Amino acid sequence: MPRVLIADDQPAVIEALRLLLKGEGFEIKAVASPADVLEALSRQTFDAALIDLNYTRDTTSGQEGLDLLARVREIDATLPVVVMTAWGSVGLAVEAMRRGARDFVQKPWDNERLLSILRTQVELARALRTGARLEAENRMLRADGEGARPLLIAASEAMQPALELVRRVGPSDAGVLITGENGTGKEVIARTLHALSPRASKPMVTVNAGALSEGTFESEVFGHVKGAFTDAKAERVGRFELADGGTLFLDEIANVPLNLQPKLLRVIETGEFERVGSSQTRRADVRVISATNADLKEEAAAGRFRQDLFFRINTVEIHLPPLRERPEDIEALAGHFLQLHAHRYRKELRRGFEAAATEALRRYAWPGNVRELDHVVQRAVLLARTDEVKAVDLGLQPVREMGERRLEEMSLEEVERLLIQKALKRFGGNVSQAAEALGLSRSALYRRMQKYEI
Numbered sequence: 001m002p003r004v005l006i007a008d009d010q011p012a013v014i015e016a017l018r019l020l021l022k023g024e025g026f027e028i029k030a031v032a033s034p035a036d037v038l039e040a041l042s043r044q045t046f047d048a049a050l051i052d053l054n055y056t057r058d059t060t061s062g063q064e065g066l067d068l069l070a071r072v073r074e075i076d077a078t079l080p081v082v083v084m085t086a087w088g089s090v091g092l093a094v095e096a097m098r099r100g101a102r103d104f105v106q107k108p109w110d111n112e113r114l115l116s117i118l119r120t121q122v123e124l125a126r127a128l129r130t131g132a133r134l135e136a137e138n139r140m141l142r143a144d145g146e147g148a149r150p151l152l153i154a155a156s157e158a159m160q161p162a163l164e165l166v167r168r169v170g171p172s173d174a175g176v177l178i179t180g181e182n183g184t185g186k187e188v189i190a191r192t193l194h195a196l197s198p199r200a201s202k203p204m205v206t207v208n209a210g211a212l213s214e215g216t217f218e219s220e221v222f223g224h225v226k227g228a229f230t231d232a233k234a235e236r237v238g239r240f241e242l243a244d245g246g247t248l249f250l251d252e253i254a255n256v257p258l259n260l261q262p263k264l265l266r267v268i269e270t271g272e273f274e275r276v277g278s279s280q281t282r283r284a285d286v287r288v289i290s291a292t293n294a295d296l297k298e299e300a301a302a303g304r305f306r307q308d309l310f311f312r313i314n315t316v317e318i319h320l321p322p323l324r325e326r327p328e329d330i331e332a333l334a335g336h337f338l339q340l341h342a343h344r345y346r347k348e349l350r351r352g353f354e355a356a357a358t359e360a361l362r363r364y365a366w367p368g369n370v371r372e373l374d375h376v377v378q379r380a381v382l383l384a385r386t387d388e389v390k391a392v393d394l395g396l397q398p399v400r401e402m403g404e405r406r407l408e409e410m411s412l413e414e415v416e417r418l419l420i421q422k423a424l425k426r427f428g429g430n431v432s433q434a435a436e437a438l439g440l441s442r443s444a445l446y447r448r449m450q451k452y453e454i
Contacts, residue, residue, distance in 0.1 A: 001025060001026065001027045002025070002026050002027065002047040002048065002118075002119075002122045003026075003027045003028075003029065003044075003045070003046045003047050004021060004026050004027070004028055004029070004046060004047065004048050004049070004050060004118065004122075005029050005031070005037065005040055005041070005046045005048070005049040005050070005051075006018070006021075006028060006029070006030045006031070006049075006050050006051075007030075007031050007032070007033070007034070007036070007037045007049070007050070007051040007052055007068075008030075008032065008051075008052040008084065009032050009033065009052065009055050010052075011032075013052075013107070014030045014032070017030070017050065018030060020111060020114070020115070021115075021118070024115055026118070029044075029046070033055060034055060034064060034065075034067070034068040034071070037049070037051065037068060037072065038068075038071060038072075038075070041072065041075050041076065041079075041280055042075070042279040042280050042281070043280070043281055044280075044281065045076070045280065045282065046079060047080075047122045047125055047126065048079070048080045048081075048082065048118055048121050048122050048125060049072060049079055049080070049081045050081075050082050050084060050105075050118070051065060051068060051069070051072075051081060051082075051083055051084065052065060052083075052084045052085070053065030053066065053084065053085045053092060053096065054085065062092045062095075062096070065083060065085075065096070066095065066096060066099060069081055069083065069096060069099050069100060069101055070099060070100075073099075073100045074225075074227075075225075075278065075280060076280065077100075077226065077235060078125055078235075079125065080102040080103075080121035080122070080124060080125045081100065081101050081102060082101065082102060082103045082104065082105060082117055082118065082121060083096045083101045083103075083104045083105075084104070084105050084106075084107055084109070085104065085106060085107065102121050102124075103117045103121065105117065151188075151336070152166075152188065152189075152192055153329060153332050153333050153336055154326070154329055155328060155329060155332065156326035156327070156328040156329045157328075158321040158325045158326040159320075159321065159326055159329065161319075162189070162318050162319065162320055162321075165316060165318045166189060166192055166193060166196070166318065167196075169193070169316045169318075170192065170193045170195075170196025170197055171196050171197055171198070172197070173197070173198075173199075173287050174315045174316050175268070175287070175288050175289070175290070175312065175313050175314070175315040175316070176190075176193060176289045176290070176315065176316050176317075176318060177253075177289075177290050177291070177292070177296070177313050177314040177315075177316070177317045177318070178190060178289065178290070178291040178292075178317075178318045178319075178320065179291070179292060179293070179296075179317060179318070179319045179320070180293060180319055180320030180321065180322070181293050181320075181322045181369055181424075181428070181429030181430075182293045182368070182369065182371070182424075182429060182431055182446075182449060182454075183323075183368045183369035183370055183371030183372055183454075184293075184320040184321070184322060184323070184369045184370060185320060185369075185370045185371075186251065186291035186320060187206070187249065187251060187291070189318060189320065190204070190206075190247075190249045190251075190289045190291060191204060191249075193247075193289055194246070194247040194249075194287075194289070197247065197287065199245060199246045199247055199287055202243075202244075202245040202246030202247070203242060203243060203245075203246040203247075204243070204246055204247040204248075204249060205239045205240075205242050205243040205246065205247070205248050205249065206239075206249045206251060207220060207221055207239050207248065207249070207250050207251065208251045208252060209250060209251065209252045209253055209254075209255040209256045210251065210252030210255045210442065210443055210446045211252075211443070211446070213443075214257040214259075214260070217256065217257060217260055218260055218263070218276050219232075219236065219238070219276050220238065220239060221238050221239055221240050221264070221267075222238040222240060222241075222263075222267070222273045222274065222275055222276060223235075223236045223237050223238030223240075223241055223275040223276070224236050224238075224275050224276035224277050224278075225275050225276070225277040225278045227277065228275070228276045228277025228278070229276070229277070232276075232277065236275075238273070238275060240267060240273060240284055240286060241273075241282060241284050243284065243286045244284040244285055244286060245285055245286075246286065246287070247286070247287045247288075247289055248286045248288050248289070249289050249290075249291070250288060250289070250290040250291070250313075251290075251291050252291065252293075252446070253290040253291065253292050253296075253313065254292045254293075254294035254296060254299055254304075254305060254432070254442070255442055255443060255446075258304065258305070258306070261305070261306045261309050262306070264309065265306065265308060265309045265312060267284075268288050268309075268312055268313065269312065271283050271284055271285060271286065288313060290313045293429065293430065293431050294430070294431065294432045294442075295430070295432075296310050296314070297310070299432070322366070322369055322428075322429055323369040323370055323373065324365055324366055327362060330361055330362055330366075330373065331358060331361065331362070333370060333373055333374075334358075334361050334373060334377055335352065335353075337373065337374050337377035337378065338352060338353070338380075338381065338389065341377060341378045341381040341382075342381055345381055345382060347381055347384065348387050349381065349384060349387055349388065349389060350387050351386075351387050351388035352388065352389065353388070353389045354388050354389065354390050354391065356390070356391040357380075357389050357390055357391040357393070357394055359391075360391045360396050361373075361394070361396075364396045365425065367421045367424050367425050367429070367454060368421075368424075368449070368453065368454040369429070371453075372453060372454060375453040376394055376395070376396065377389075377394075379393075379394075379395060380393040380394045380395070383395075413452070416448065416452070417452040417454065419438065420434070420438070420445070420448060420449065420452065420454060421454060423437050423438050431445060431446070431449075
């Protein structure tokens with residue numbers, strides 16, 4: 001049912017419009033002043049607004065209505081505004097259209113013309129809003145890469161408890177927290193949960209909190225209006241809104257700034273949020289799946305993560321073991337990545353891995369887990385000179401052998417990569433503890449891990 005906001009200071013006009021529009025299937029919100037219009041817009045969204053240009057302050061010039069039109073456009077540029085005037089001034093109507101009104105009607109109005117204008121503007125506004133949302137979704141898909149149907153390669157005994165939980169909670173709307181070391185496949189599990197849910201036909205939208213600064217997190221998640229800050233040159237739809245009806249995947253949730261965690265808690269609990277720079281409350285129906293490699297109980301005890309937020313996202317916890325604890329899966333995973341990258345780079349590798357290469361894959365410690373295995377195989381596919389991947393193509397060098405080289409024989413990047421690998425191994429893949437030991441922030445360590453494909 002289209003929702004229309006009506007503003008006029010004459011009760012008789014309001015009542016006449018209410019009777020007309022309700023009978024035609026419109027939902028009406030009626031107010032009597034510009035201040036009431038702004039208050040209504042701050043509380044809910046509308047499909048169209050029908051506003052008078054003359055109020056009690058000035059009943060002839062229409063200036064009060066023109067000022068109101070400008071304010072409405074600032075709050076919601078996609079809201080179609082139809083103006084009304086009892087004076088039939090063509091010049092005033094033209095000025096209102098120049099300032100952003102979509103159409104105008106003269107009092108007393110023709111019922112059929114008024115209804116036709118409103119129906120047209122409601123349809124146009126919905127098309128514009130849908131177009132803006134699709135454009136934002138497409139932009140995000142181009143940036144994130146289109147998620148293929150998730151493929152779970154997990155035959156090892158260590159992965160079975162996680163897979164059982166996935167099967168049981170996937171079809172529900174329950175909030176899920178996925179834990180495990182960096183690179184263990186948390187996003188694949190999140191995509192599988194989404195694919196198993198009734199929301200599978202709707203989008204799954206990802207937010208990597210580890211890659212966002214405190215200044216951009218709120219805009220990315222909740223969106224912003226034009227002019228909300230210096231670089232806000234256009235309105236932006238936030239990722240929570242884009243996920244409406246689907247799933248929001250909050251990766252590395254431990255990195256959400258502490259001062260923004262109450263806002264995140266509120267939107268998860270109520271589905272309500274405001275874009276940055278706007279007081280208008282919006283709603284979205286979203287299932288939230290979170291992931292982290294941090295110990296959130298420990299983070300909450302240390303005051304770095306809100307305990308109430310932890311309880312809210314942790315209805316069910318799925319823990320993923322590191323790759324070193326599921327060696328039975330290494331060969332199958334490597335074979336999958338080999339096929340994937342051979343197809344991508346149009347290379348014929350019919351013989352797969354030579355025996356020595358397979359043995360090297362099994363013996364390596366994989367501090368970067370499945371993600372590191374993926375990168376190693378990708379590099380090997382590019383370097384392979386025959387139709388078989390050799391051990392030398394993998395470039396795997398045990399950490400202890402690298403450590404035996406003198407530092408002066410290593411590049412700065414090799415030293416930094418080695419130190420990061422050692423720190424991660426020392427703390428069992430816990431990024432928070434490794435970052436602290438290295439004197440880095442979590443986000444700085446994540447950037448280096450991505451750089452070195454760890």
